[in-house]
Amino acid sequence: MHLFGLPESTLNDIPMDEILWKELTVTSSTGRPGYWPVALDFISRGYLKVKPLISHTFPLEEAPSALTFIQEHPKEIVKALFIMEEADE
Secondary structure (H helix, E strand, C coil): CCCCCCCCCCCEECCCHHHHHHCCCCCCCCCCCCHHHHHHHHCCCCCCCHHHHHEEEEEHHHHHHHHHHHHHCCCCCCCEEEEEECCCC
């Protein structure tokens, strides 16, 4: 992203003037689905430890109340995981 001119205020609560004056770098990610198989392989081989990132787990049936909890407690959540029960065969 490149800014031109001097912003007068924030943009969607983003302090654009601070980005400009501090010469901050803004980056983003599109998720890169092509990397998912590699990431899953690394996780399955134990190269990437993801369990320490999971701060909360919820049953899928409790999704509405869990999403409310997540929204109301953003500082407590690192990653939340919904657990789906396996269907009886």
